[in-house]
Structures are given as C-alpha cells and as structure tokens.
Amino acid sequence: MAHTFGRIIFISVLIVLFGGLGVWNALSQEVRFPIKPIKLIIGSAPGASSDLPIRALAKAAERTLGQPINCYNSPGAAGTLALGTVLKEKPDGYTLVTVTMATVIAAQMEKLNYSPSNDFSPIIEVQNQPMPFAVRKDAPWNTWQEVIKHLRGSGRPIKVGIWGAKSSNWLALSQVEKKENVKFLYVPFTGGGESITAILGGHIDANMATSSIIYAKSGELKLLLVFADQRLKNFPDIPTGKELYGQEGVGFGGGFGGITAPKGLPNAILTKLHDAFKKAMEDPDYRAVSEKFDLLISYKKPEDFQNLLQRTEEAIKAYAKEELK
Numbered sequence: 001m002a003h004t005f006g007r008i009i010f011i012s013v014l015i016v017l018f019g020g021l022g023v024w025n026a027l028s029q030e031v032r033f034p035i036k037p038i039k040l041i042i043g044s045a046p047g048a049s050s051d052l053p054i055r056a057l058a059k060a061a062e063r064t065l066g067q068p069i070n071c072y073n074s075p076g077a078a079g080t081l082a083l084g085t086v087l088k089e090k091p092d093g094y095t096l097v098t099v100t101m102a103t104v105i106a107a108q109m110e111k112l113n114y115s116p117s118n119d120f121s122p123i124i125e126v127q128n129q130p131m132p133f134a135v136r137k138d139a140p141w142n143t144w145q146e147v148i149k150h151l152r153g154s155g156r157p158i159k160v161g162i163w164g165a166k167s168s169n170w171l172a173l174s175q176v177e178k179k180e181n182v183k184f185l186y187v188p189f190t191g192g193g194e195s196i197t198a199i200l201g202g203h204i205d206a207n208m209a210t211s212s213i214i215y216a217k218s219g220e221l222k223l224l225l226v227f228a229d230q231r232l233k234n235f236p237d238i239p240t241g242k243e244l245y246g247q248e249g250v251g252f253g254g255g256f257g258g259i260t261a262p263k264g265l266p267n268a269i270l271t272k273l274h275d276a277f278k279k280a281m282e283d284p285d286y287r288a289v290s291e292k293f294d295l296l297i298s299y300k301k302p303e304d305f306q307n308l309l310q311r312t313e314e315a316i317k318a319y320a321k322e323e324l325k
Contacts, residue, residue, distance in 0.1 A: 033093055033269050034067040040259070041072050041086060041097045043079030044163075045191025049129065049210035049293040050079075050257055053286060054098055057126060060283035064276040069096075075190040078164025079103035080112060087114055091121065091264035093273060100129065101255035102167035104309055108316040109166035117309035121265035124277045125300035125308065127257035127290065130228035131169055132238075133160075134212035134221040136199060144225040144239065147206075151182035159185045161195030161207040169208035171319070172227045172241060172251035179245055213294045228254040232294050250315045256298065258305055274302055 040058055044050040051073065058069040074082040082097050089095040097120075104116050133144070141147045151158060162169035165188045173184055189195040192209030199207040200220065207221070215221040217234060226232055227241035241252035259277060261270070280286060281297060290297060300308060 031268070033272055034065055036094065037068040037070055038065070038093065039072065039095050040069050041074050041082045041095070043074055043076075043082030043098050043100070043103060045075040045193050046073050047211075048192040049295065050098065050100060050127075050192075053127065053289045053293060053295055054257070054259075056283070056286040056289040057277060057280050060280035060286050061276040064279050065272070076164075077110070078106035078167040080106045080110065080164075083107070083114070083116060083120070084112075086262055087119065089262045091262040091266070093261065093265060093269035096123070096259055096261050096273070098257065099260045099309070100168070100257045101251065101312060102163055102169070104312045105168050105171050105251075105316050106164050106166050108313055109320060115313060116260070117306055117313055119263050120260040121263055121270060122302050122305040122309060123259045123261060123265075123270060124274050124302065125256055125258035125298055125305040126277065126281055128229055128253075128296035128298035129210055129255040129257055130213070130226050130232060130294055130296070131172060131208050131210065131241075131251070131254055132212045132216070132223050132227075132232075133173075133206055133208060133225040134199070134216055134223050135206045136202070137220055137222055139205065139222065141224060142222065144244070147224060148180050148182060151180070151184070157183065157185040158206055159187050159204040161187050161189055161198055161204045161209065163192065163195070163209065164188055164190075168251045168255045171316070172249065173208070175249045175251070175319075176241075176245060210293055210295070214292065226254075227252055229296065234294060250312070250319060254296075256308065257295075258300070270302060 042051050042054055055071050058071055062069050074085055079100055080103055083103060086095050086097045099116050107116055135141055141150060170186055177183055187204050192211040195207050195209045196211055198204045212221050216223045223235050223238045226238055231240055245252055281299060
C-alpha cells in the first residue's frame with residue numbers, strides 16, 4: 001500500500017513539474033521572441049501600392065526585431081485569399097498578414113466564414129490609401145463632371161479596373177452610381193499592376209489602382225477624382241469623393257492598410273510586433289515609398305485598429321442590407 005501511494009505521489013510530482021516546464025517554455029518563448037524569421041503574407045500582387053510600402057516597412061522593422069521578415073505575395077479576391085491562408089496558423093507571431101479596407105469589404109460581401117476584426121489579432125494600422133479614378137491621357141474626359149455627363153447621355157459604358165470583384169473601389173463607385181443615377185462596367189483584377197497594364201494598353205477606360213497616381217505624375221494617365229481624406233499634395237486641383245458626395249459614404253475618404261496575425265496572439269508578442277512596426281513607420285525608406293504612391297502615413301494601435309475594422313464591417317453589412325431591398 002505504501003509503495004503504491006509513493007508511486008502516486010511521484011507521478012503527481014512529475015505531472016506538476018513537467019506541466020510547469022511547459023508553461024515556463026511558453027513564457028520563455030514570448031520573452032525571447034523572435035528567435036527565427038517571420039513570414040509576412042501580402043494580399044496583393046508584387047509591385048502594387050499595397051505591396052512595396054509594406055516591404056519597406058518590414059525591412060525597417062527587422063532592425064528592431066533582430067530577425068528577417070520574409071514577405072510573400074498571395075494576391076486575389078481583394079486580399080481575402082491571403083487572410084484565408086493564415087486563418088488556422090499558429091498564433092505565435094511568426095506568421096503575419098496584411099489587411100486593407102478592400103479585404104474587409106470583400107469578406108463581408110462574399111459572406112466568408114471569418115471576420116477580419118473578430119477572427120484575427122490586429123497589430124497596427126500603417127496607411128491611408130487614396131483611391132484615384134484615372135483615365136488615359138488621350139481619354140475624352142478631362143473632369144469628373146464630364147465622366148458623369150457621358151454616362152448619363154451615352155449608351156457606351158465606361159470600363160473601370162478595380163481590385164477584386166467586391167472591393168473598396170467597387171463600393172465607393174457603386175455609392176456614386178446611386179447618387180448620380182449612372183452605371184459603370186467593372187473589370188476586376190488581382191492587383192494594381194495588372195490593371196495598370198490594361199489601361200495603358202487601352203483594354204479598359206479607367207482605373208482605380210492607387211499606383212495610377214504614379215502614372216498620372218508622368219503624364220500617362222489623368223486623375224479626375226480621388227477617394228481620400230484630403231486632396232493629394234501633387235494634385236491639389238483634383239476633388240475628393242468626400243468633397244463631392246459627403247462624409248457618410250463608406251470609402252469616400254479612401255481605404256486603410258495594416259498588419260494582423262492569427263487570433264490568439266499573446267499580448268507580449270503582439271506588443272513587440274506593434275512597437276517594431278510603429279518605430280519602422282518613421283523609417284525614411286518607408287516614408288519615401290509611401291510618398292511615391294501618395295499614401296498617407298496613418299497610425300492606429302491594436303485596439304483602435306480593431307475598432308476600425310469592426311466599424312467598417314458594420315457599415316458594409318448595413319450597405320449590403322440596403323442593396324437587397
């Protein structure tokens with residue numbers, strides 16, 4: 001009997017000991033994070049306005065974290081394909097993914113089985129993304145009013161390149177359609193690079209990719225309207241969606257971009273990642289690349305970024321409900 005009791009005590013001590021070691025190892029990993037390279041999945045095509053600035057940001061954050069941040073592109077469906085690939089990944093901080101306003105909209109409109117605000121761990125917002133309405137330099141329209149006049153009086157549709165079938169580009173213009181009683185013909189692409197090639201080749205009439213701004217600077221495209229919080233520094237005469245259509249529209253003030261992780265990310269690791277990326281937002285290279293695309297540096301801490309994602313989802317749900325009436 002005594003021998004059996006002794007074995008029970010011995011086994012109990014081992015369980016407590018090794019259980020404690022497991023907890024200690026987990027805490028130790030959080031303290032030592034990161035101890036290996038980090039993977040950052042970008043939900044757009046290479047070279048896009050939502051790709052190159054994030055790569056510059058990651059490169060700057062590496063210096064704080066002391067480990068490489070390897071960036072991989074997973075374009076398609078306005079960024080939801082990228083989110084879906086990391087949905088079930090371990091929340092250990094070694095797999096991150098970008099999220100944009102277009103991603104949130106697509107997830108809601110396509111009724112996906114996950115929510116960017118509830119099923120992930122938002123880390124930081126780093127960008128405000130203007131959405132320009134650009135046409136070729138030889139297009140017959142020189143102002144936004146001329147585009148609207150054409151749509152009201154002509155039987156020929158205007159083909160507009162957008163990012164994904166149901167993205168922030170689509171949502172902003174679909175609200176304009178209601179206000180102006182007009183219709184566009186939407187042509188979805190997996191990234192800005194593809195739509196730029198299409199408009200320069202004459203396959204579409206207009207483009208909503210943020211990278212259109214670069215080609216407007218060179219004179220190959222003309223900007224007629226921009227959905228953004230404020231007028232662009234390099235195009236002060238181009239009106240914004242907010243100016244023409246008010247504050248209440250979803251996307252009239254442009255989109256947003258940030259970084260998130262699988263749900264359940266430990267607070268200690270989330271804080272390290274947040275602090276590293278926040279510091280990286282001051283990096284001259286990141287700011288230079290962002291300025292090249294006329295992106296606005298826009299910061300939100302984790303809880304504020306999550307609130308923004310939730311508010312956007314609620315607005316999209318309300319808009320989708322209105323669409324079904």
